[in-house]
Amino acid sequence: QSTWGKNQLNREMADNQVAMHLWARAEAFAKNKEFISAIHCLEAICQSSSPFLPLVVAKTRFRLAELLLQHTHNTTEAQTHLERTVLLLKTIKAEWVFKLRVHTLLAECQILTNQPAHAIRSLQSAIAIAKEQGHSDWLNHLRLAIARAYYLQNSFREAYESCDDVISRSNDDATSQIVAGITKSLIALRSPEPSIALQMLNDMKPFLAKTAQNNTQFHVVHACLTVIAMAITANFKHAAAVSESIKSTLDNSSVYLEGNVPNPEALHCFPSLKTVSGEDLVYFPPILIRMMAQFAVAYGYCPSGTMKLARQSALEGNIVMRVFESNLTQDERVLMELFDVSMIIIRCVSYTTQSRYEECVKLLVAAKDQTEKISDERTKRFLKASIHVAAADLSDHTGHSLPSLSHITRAIELFENPALTVQCRLMKSILQVQSLDEAATSRELTAVTQLCSQLDSNPLHLALALYLQGLLNQKLANFARPKDEVMCQRKEQDALVSLRQALGLANEKMEDYPLACKVLIVLGAIFRHRNVQEASTMFCTGIGLATKIGDLAVQARLLKDLDEATIGRPRDNSTVEQLKAKAGVETQLRNALQAVGNSPKLFEILSWDIEVE
Secondary structure (H helix, E strand, O other): OHHHHHHHHHHHHHHHHHHHHHHHHHHHHHHOOOHHHHHHHHHHHHHOOOOOOHHHHHHHHHHHHHHHHHHOOOHHHHHHHHHHHHHHHOOOOOOHHHHHHHHHHHHHHHHHOOOHHHHHHHHHHHHHHHHHHOOHHHHHHHHHHHHHHHHHOOOHHHHHHHHHHHHHHOOOOHHHHHHHHHHHHHHHHOOOOOHHHHHHHHHOHHHHHHOOOOOHHHHHHHHHHHHHHHHHOOOHHHHHHHHHHHHHHHHOOOOOEEOOEEOHHHHHOOOOEEOOOOOEEOOOOHHHHHHHHHHHHHOOOOOOOHHHHHHHHHOOOOOOOOOHHHHOOHHHHHHHHHHHHHHHHHHHHHHHHOOOHHHHHHHHHHHHHHHHOOOOHHHHHHHHHHHHHHHHHHHHHOOOHHHHHHHHHHHHHHOOOHHHHHHHHHHHHHHHHHHOOHHHHHHHHHHHHHHHOOOOOOHHHHHHHHHHHHHHHHHHHHHHOOOOHHHHHHHHHHHHHHHHHHHHHHHHHOOOHHHHHHHHHHHHHHHOOOOHHHHHHHHHHHHHHHHHHOOHHHHHHHHHHHHHHHOOOOOOHHHHHHHOOHHHHHHHHHHHHHHHHOOHHHHHHHOOOOOOO
């Protein structure tokens, strides 16, 4: 027996030396990017009749699964290797970290093959192991992974609970709280209630404040998600302001840029979590990396090779994920199509505000062309409506009021979300105020006053409704001025109350500076009849905001109003300084309008009438 035992041990050692040699060969092939040869070396171990140690076979099958997922489309074979690895590990008591890695990668395979229920079971097994070992970092990672699996089978409540669990258990760990918030926001963006994403993104701000100030990645990811949440609610002006803030962050960040040269690789090196054993847990799902890559392309950062770099970055770390098209679920692909076109629309709205009308026209045409290629009909319909909203803004800025009204009307017909319909109806009513007679103005005021009491939960809708209420009251004051001074003053006072509330929402809560400028124009007009100094203050404040966002059209309007309000009166230094820019601004605006005025594409946009399908 002693001789047999010694011979058996020698054979096992020899066999394991063969396995180690094949492993070394496989890794050398992989390093040289000869992945098929690497896979063949590892398959030789699995197919051998030699009695390799169970742990050797288990780790070989796991490595095979990694290579298959990274460098082939053979997800089914990778899943088979991982399932056999799970069976082998039942005979092994230690290696708990390895067991967690196996269960997690198996769940990823099951998600790729549209088996979320199986993925949940795999992750529940991993959670049980992590709880037994008391490893909070792994538990957080696994709870976020299971949240994604719950989402894929439309179990939104369970998905949110998993994310909330990580947030509540990570009081001293802002990183985990942020990652959980990002995961919950991503799930909510694809749910029937995208407003949950906006609420979560708002709740995340205290967590972001706890992180290191130079942790730019978290702030940019948060801003990117905010942009798409705003786009889904068709709040493109706010989304444009947030996009500009992301670009500003990239421009001024040493993390993202080395000197004046873009560092594309840094764009995708998101923070990762180290386990006790020193390995990385990749927190961010591929869709976020894809969003960041698209943002980089949209704003001219490393436009060539960005996707390739993002792909390489996503494959760093020991938990391997296939990225982009091969690792995005169908609804994630739809979300990416929505994000890509929304980025174009957002830039268009931003350029309209900056009076970059020629670029705006090109972007709108590109958005329309790209929308036509989208296969998901609901997404296509939403984007068509959004394009009409952007076209209405461009039409209004370039002095084409009737096409602007037509575009908003078309958007109302296309939008399926009641909240977006309300938003567009408010925008349409604002455009129509000047054409109303006294009776129609009174009826509209009654309707919008009733609406204001129902809009507390949506600051954008409430700000628009209050602005409309102020416009209507001001118009009624103008109707009353020749015949009833008391009524005129009462309506002006009502207008001031509404407009000040709208200004507070636009300027402070939403940072919607274009709307704030419009409110200040009306406030200044009211004060021209009461207090010229106060009117000047309103106009000067508006000019400051319009200058900040680069809106030449609004600057020109405010400078004209300021000039008319103070003509023949003593002007303070602030007013004098502001009016020095009047001629220059008017010239710039005239040049911008002339540059686009004869554009065939502009006339095409003004007459767009995308049919409802």
